[in-house]
Amino acid sequence: MSEKPHLFLIDGSSYIFRAYHALPPLTRKSDGLPVGAVSGFCNMLWKLIADGDKGIVGVMPTHVAVIFDAKGDTFRNAIYDQYKAQRPPAPEDLVPQFGLIRDAVRAFNIACIELEGYEADDIIATYSEQALAEGADVTIIGSDKDLMQLVRPGVMMVDTMKNKRIGEEEVAEKFGVSPDKVVEVQALAGDSVDNVPGVPGIGIKTAAQLINEYGDLETLLEKADGIKQKKRRENLIEFAEQARISKELVYLKRDVPLPLGLDALACCDLEGPKLVSFLKALEFTTLTRRVAEATETEAAEVEATSLEVAGWEAADPAAASESADAVDGDKTPGPLDLAAKMAADIGALPIDNQSYQTVRSMEELQVWLDEAKRIGYVAVDTETDSLDAMQANLVGVSLATEPGKACYIPLAHVSGDGDMFGGGLVEGQIPLTEAVTALKGMLEDPSILKIGQNLKYDTLLLSRYDIEIAPFDDTLLLSYVLDAGKHGHGMDELSELWLGHKPIPFKEVAGSGKSQITFDKVELEKATPYAAEDADVTLRLWMILKPRLAADGMTSVYERLERPLLPVLRRMEKRGVSVDRQILSQLSGTFAQGMAGLEEEIHGLAGSPFNIGSPKQLGDILFGEMGLPGGKKTKTGAWSTSASVLEDLAAEGHELPKKVVEWRQLSKLKSTYTDALPHFINPETKRVHTSYSLAATSTGRLASSDPNLQNIPVRTEAGRKIRTAFVAENGNKLISADYSQIELRVLAHMADIPQLKKAFEDGLDIHAMTASEMFHVPLDEMDAATRRRAKAINFGIIYGISAFGLANQLGISRGEAKTYIDTYFERFPGIRDYMEATKKAAREQGYVETIFGRKIHYPEINSKNPNMRNFQERAAINAPIQGSAADILRRAMVRMEDALSDASLSARMLLQVHDELIFEVPEGEVDDTIKVVRTIMENAPMPALQLSVPLKVDAEAADNWDEAH
DNA sequence: CCTATATCGTA
DNA sequence: GTACGATATAGGA
Known part of the structure; x- marks a missing residue:
């Protein structure tokens, strides 16, 4: 115990306000309780403890206390009734956090001190004094300038939020005098924030100069008539008393009657379970995990503290839907209503798209960047000359910082007149490179949250300008997570829905069809209202949707499965995949030849030429002229000419329909693949860059477009040839890794089917096993036809049979099919239970969930239209299965890149096809890569979830996709 | 010129 | 029976 005691005094009250303002104002617990400030505060405390002597303070404390301002007036109000009088009341959503932060301090086993009639600063001053007297060192954790008067040898200030140490030197720098003279300077200069009057016309600079000259306030006031400057002299004389009062106000009392002696502040050991229990109750998942790890606490075994929050009533989630429909006035608003209220407030603000600023100079731009820095978030939208982010050029950027406060920064608009040569750059635009540099600072600033709609586009585009946007929120993804199944998530749709405002259509500024122009040719007068409005709308949508995330309990889906996947997909898109033009062109030729031959035969059989590609003409020939028996009808009443109908006819011995089926296959392959794909080869990269949509499907699957690389043929031999055109670069291989039967495995887990689980554990052929169970055929005597029936039923189950x-599907009667299904349910009663339970859940709550909590809504599940209702029921049965599998692969993808680089592998993930990932990897790294990929994919549900069924991944490497698959 | 329909490729 | 996107045709604007 030879070490010198060291006391930490933490200025709790100032931290509350700083944490509150530093974080986006929307952090809430799942029941809607606002906890942003508590979160910031807890993180600060934890960092202080966890960093220990490695942190900014550099020493471990022996004693610690957190000091708060008590409620109500203090002795200073008796001295000066205007003291802090202009302070607005604390924000509504901060109020319930005051008590919680005190609870937090206690959970950390730290003394929590406040005293009526005194400010925290006075208590800190008194403790400092006492500690010094007893030979201890003191560190004040805070940044309030009023505390700076306490700095002296043995007393140091540390601002942990800015990671700054404030010693005598720093104080002298700020006030121009040594710490012991700080009060003299403050007495003269006053403080508008605390309403300390000071002497008019004297600021810190002047005050420091005067104090350095005269020594202290009293001496100065005595000799004031000797001051040369007339106005200053007069003010010093006239306001002398005011200065004395000011000094009294800023001088910190050092003789406060302390409620606890220094000994009582001695550090106690952290109690892991106690703290974890508290953090868990507040749903601070990351911090809970960190604390649990550091204190070796089994977080799962600790029960969350039950919180009692003054001024707050936790919502009953079950009551939420009722209260939404409730008649006004009969209920106190709960937190869920608060998110709704926010939506209503913001939705009610009118939008005036003529009020936006066109930013034409760096000075103007800087004002916006400063504002973004100040508030910590900004809505961003880019304008370009193409929908393809891999080829688009940046034309302008719009920003919004408040509803209605938005701007457009044109950067590359050209005058449209100059005909085919185009005009030059429009005057009055910031040079592109200069603006990009300035914007890069803001877009990469970790303290500024960037808010966008469909940011994958903007981040891909800007990554080509060497800008990596972070951190970010995406309103497209927010809406998707909250409302999948209810409506689309495009900005225009969301704007009309939430804001009751129809944004200016793109067509209105750029025209449409043949006369459409690119955005760089749009006049600035038209461009600004359009572009800035997008940023304005995006910001408002964020303000409405972000609070709902916690209120609806969807934070973890958004933060684990959506947001982190966006940059992963962006990189996959940017990498693209190598596609061999020659192979495709060769195939096109082969297909064309085949089609030509078939066409001749078909026309011959028909007796006259017609357009084989026209279902209408084909129907007329088949069912009109040739008088074949028409099978099915189409939605609009026309004869169906679908493949199944034509195949039935062919089976009856008709040549023509058989030839048409063949022709159609070739036609499909040629037009959709071999002819179309080469147009997607990027001229710069020589690769094909698909675009993945994170928010296109209701179930959580991705969608691929432009081109769609998730429907490249594989089932027929001719089609598979197209896959040989997807190749690895020289010296590389393509690896295809796909989950085996992931949806059936997910079903076995969710519905808890013992036979299925056993079969997967034993690595059996699942369809054969099903067939064996259903038809009582031993596995080793299984015939292909029986297995095929079982396979169809297994798929049928997944699809909501x-x-x-x-x-x-099986070409059998409905009665027979019904018998199969009944038999299946007899053998696997758990499946029927699962399906009934899922339908019930959908009917009662309007949505179903995946194993990771993704919600899929079915608003028409109780429809009176049986077709509609049955359809929604099948979809509701399918969604948790398909969606859970999709979530598993999402988790794997989110982790994959780091896992590969941690293993020093240079494999690049290129494509995703629902249960399959494609990588491009140097030949020498194939085996190691497969190991890593398989581990990540097979363990993707963990640690959030341990499936009761093993996942299996098949992986293979080859020179092209066909051979790798 | 634009949109709806029919068809068919994938998981 | 689920979930998608691309293509060509056809018909109304």
Whole structure:
């Protein structure tokens, strides 16, 4: 115990306000309780403890206390009734956090001190004094300038938020005098924030100069008539008393009657379970995990503290839907209503798209960047000359910082007149490179949250300008997570829905069809209202949707499965995949030849030429002129000429429909793949860059477009040839890794089916096992036809089976199909239970969930239209299965890149096809890569979830996709 | 010129 | 029976 005691005094009250203002104002617990400030505060405390002597303070404390301002007036109000009188009341959503922060301090086993009639600063001053007297060192954790008067040898200030140490030197720098003269300077200069009057016309600079000259306030006031400057002299004389009062106000009392002696502040050991229990109750998942790890606490075994929050009533989630429909006035608003209220408030603000600023100079731009820095978030939208982010050029950027406060920064607009040569750059635009540099600072600033709609586009575009946007929120993803199944998530749709405002259509500024112009040719007068409005709308949508995230309990889906996947997909898109033009062109030729031959035969059989590609003409020939028996009808009443109908006719011995089926296959392959794909080869990169949509499907699957690389043929031999055109670069291989039967495995887990689980554990052929169970055929005597039936039923189950559908699929009667299904349910009663439970859940709550909590809504599940209702029921049965599998692969993708680089592998993830990932990897790294990929994919649900069924991944490497698959 | 429909490629 | 996107045709604007 030879070490010198060291006391930490933490200025709690100032931290509360700083944490509150530093974080986006929307952090809430799942029941809506605002906890942003508590979160910031807890993180600060934890960092202080966890960093220990490695942190900014550099020493470990022996004693610690957190000091708060008590409620109500202090002795200073008796001295000067205007003291802090202009302070607005604390924000509504901060009020319930005051008590919680005190609870937090206690959970950390730290003394928590406040005293009526005194400010925290006075208590800190008194403790400092006493500690010094007893030979201890003191560190004040805070940044309030009023505390700076306490700095002296043995007393140091540390601002942990700015990671700054404030010693005598820093104080002298700020006030121009040594710390012991700080009060003299403050007495003269006053403080508008605290309403300390000071002497008019004297600021810190002048005050420091005067104090350095005269020594102290009293001496100065005595000799004031000797001051040369007339106005200053007069003011010093006239306001002498005011200065004395000011000094009294800023001088910190050092003789406060302390409620606890220094000994009582001695550090106690952290109690892991106690702290974890508290953090868990507040749903601070990351911090809970960190604390649990550091204190070796088993977080899962600790029960969350039950919180009692003054001024707050936790919502009953079950009551939420009722209260939404409730008649006004009969209920106190709960937190869920608060998110709704926010939506209503922001939705009610009118939008005036003529009020936006066009930013034309760096000075103007800087004002916006400063504002973004000050508030910590900004809505961003880019304008370009193409929908393809891999080829688009940046044309302008719009920003919004408040509803209605938005701007457009044109950067590359050209005058449209100059005909085919185009005009030059429009005057009055900031040079592109200069603006990009300035914007880069803001867009990469970790303290500024960037808010966008469909940011994958903007981040991909800007990554080509060497800008890596972070951190970010995406309103497209927010809406998707909250409302999948209810409506689309495009900005225009969301704007009309939430803001009751129809944004200016793109067509209105750029025209449409042949006369459409690119955005760089749009006049600035038209461009600004359009572009800035997008940023304005995006910001408002964020303000409405972000609070709902916690209120609806969707934070973890958003933060684990959506937001982190966006940069992963952006990189996959940017990498692209190598596609061999020659192979495709060769295939096109082959397909064309085949089509030509078939065409001749078909026309010959028909007796006259017609457009084979026209279902209408084909129907007329088949069912009109040739008088074949028409099978199915189409939605609009026309004869169906679908492949299944034509195949039935062919089976009856008709040549023509058989030839048409062949022709159609070739036509499809040629037009959709071999002819179309080469147009997607990027001239610069020589690769094909698909675009993945994170928010296109209701279930959580991705969608691929432009081109769609998730439907490249594989089932027929001719089609598979197209896959040989997807190749690895020289010296590389393509690896295809796909989950085996992931949806059936997910179903076995969710519905808890013992036979299925056993079969997967034993690595059995699942369809054969199903067939064996259903038809009582031993596995080793299984025939292909029986297995095929079982396979169809397994798929049918996943799709929300109907006798009609199964009959169709297997070409059997509905009665027979019904018998199969009944047999299946007899053998696997758990599946029927699962399906009934899922339908019930959908009917009662309007949505179903995946195993990771993704919600899929079915607003028409109780429809009176049986077709609609049945359809929604099947979809609701399918969604948790398909969606859970999709979530698993999402988790794997989010982790994959780091896992590969941690293993020093240079494999690049290129494509995703629902249950398959494609990588491009140097030949020498193939085996190691497969190991890593398999581990990540097979363990993707963990640690959030341990499936009761093993996941299996098949992986293979080859020179092209066909051979790797 | 634009949109709806039919068809078919994938998981 | 689920979930998608691309293509060509056809018909109304």
